[in-house]
Amino acid sequence: MPVYNLKVNGKNHRIEADEQMPLLWVIRDLVGLTGTKYGCGIGQCGACTIHLGGSPVRSCSFPVSAVADQAVTTIEGISADNSHPVQIAWIAEQVPQCGYCQSGQIMSAVALLQANKNPTDQDINDAMQGNICRCGTYPRIRKAIKSAAINSKSPQNGR
Ligand code: FES
Ligand code: FES
Numbered sequence: 001m002p003v004y005n006l007k008v009n010g011k012n013h014r015i016e017a018d019e020q021m022p023l024l025w026v027i028r029d030l031v032g033l034t035g036t037k038y039g040c041g042i043g044q045c046g047a048c049t050i051h052l053g054g055s056p057v058r059s060c061s062f063p064v065s066a067v068a069d070q071a072v073t074t075i076e077g078i079s080a081d082n083s084h085p086v087q088i089a090w091i092a093e094q095v096p097q098c099g100y101c102q103s104g105q106i107m108s109a110v111a112l113l114q115a116n117k118n119p120t121d122q123d124i125n126d127a128m129q130g131n132i133c134r135c136g137t138y139p140r141i142r143k144a145i146k147s148a149a150i151n152s153k154s155p156q157n158g159r
Helices: 023-031 085-092 102-115 121-128 138-153
Strands: 003-008 011-016 049-052 055-058
Touching (some): 003 023, 011 023, 049 102, 085 138
Antiparallel strands (some): 003 011, 049 055
């Protein structure tokens, strides 16, 4: 089986896997990071969202052979202690209900705020439309993204 050298959350991992193995299973089963969730498995729900080279990607539909030298970031990698402004806002607004979709939601929100520091409702709707929440937490997600945008701009927070 082919061997891949993946950088996941800043750490190097030597992985032996079939070239078609979805990155989701590499992350969960071979690297052992279970914060990234399996929802639909067909790129439709966003539960498995991670960042590849800084951009959000559906890891259930992304073969490990296509990662190349791009850095992989999972929910475990955005902060060591839940101190990312998006995590702080998620907790403050009590966004999660069952929580299953939320690591994917957070990864999409982090990518949105990296690209757009001041998103409008429409920007948020557009960026988050591929992340499905069965519990209907969308209003709290929008509120948390807005509050994270404001907090990210404060001088105390350099992120
Ligand atoms: S599990 Fe990947 S998009 Fe649904
Ligand atoms: S919080 Fe339950 S699916 Fe989103």
